[in-house]
Amino acid sequence: MVLFFLIAAFLIIPLVEIWILIQVADSAGLFNTIGLLILLSVIGAWLVKREGLSVFRKAQNELVQGQLPERQILDGLLILFGGALMLTPGFFTDFIGFCLLFPPSRILFRTILIKRMSSRISNQHSHIRNGRVQWVYSKRQDETIEILEASHLEEDD
Numbered sequence: 305m306v307l308f309f310l311i312a313a314f315l316i317i318p319l320v321e322i323w324i325l326i327q328v329a330d331s332a333g334l335f336n337t338i339g340l341l342i343l344l345s346v347i348g349a350w351l352v353k354r355e356g357l358s359v360f361r362k363a364q365n366e367l368v369q370g371q372l373p374e375r376q377i378l379d380g381l382l383i384l385f386g387g388a389l390m391l392t393p394g395f396f397t398d399f400i401g402f403c404l405l406f407p408p409s410r411i412l413f414r415t416i417l418i419k420r421m422s423s424r425i426s427n428q429h430s431h432i433r434n435g436r437v438q439w440v441y442s443k444r445q446d447e448t449i450e451i452l453e454a455s456h457l458e459e460d461d
Contacts, residue, residue, distance in 0.1 A: 321394035328395065344398045348390030351405040355383050378414050386410075 329337040363376035386404030389397045403409040 317396065320396050321392075324395045341393055341395075341398075344395075345390060345393075348387070348398065348401055348405065351402070352383060352387035352390065355405055355407070356380065356387075359383060375414070378417060379410060382410050382413055382417070 325337065328340070332340070359376045359379045363373035363380070366373040366376065382404045386401040389401030389404065392398075392401075404413060
């Protein structure tokens with residue numbers, strides 16, 4: 305299923321990009337279209353830098369407070385993907401890239417990503433509580449697990 309989606313994306317997206325570029329060049333002119341693409345790339349690079357630094361600072365603050373920066377990690381990945389889309393010439397990929405770079409729309413993408421990851425992670429051996437995965441290795445909750453230290457293992461040899 306994923307392979308089919310990737311093949312379709314690599315075939316359909318360039319065709320959509322070419323069609324949109326032809327339509328814009330037909331109405332605005334070739335040089336204006338190229339100038340607009342360059343302008344969008346410059347604005348996109350500035351947004352990637354600004355949003356990336358903002359997410360990095362938030363992640364550092366959470367680490368200093370002893371918390372795991374879960375949202376910032378996902379936001380960083382979405383910003384990275386949005387920046388890669390901004391490098392791809394075309395208006396369609398630029399639009400998707402801008403959506404990933406703006407915080408309000410990035411929240412929507414992050415929520416969808418978390419729900420998809422949660423549904424893939426959750427199975428009979430894991431439980432998701434408050435957005436965190438808890439792995440259960442035994443059906444008996446009162447069962448203890450003995451952990452051997454490396455020094456004990458070396459003495460047995």
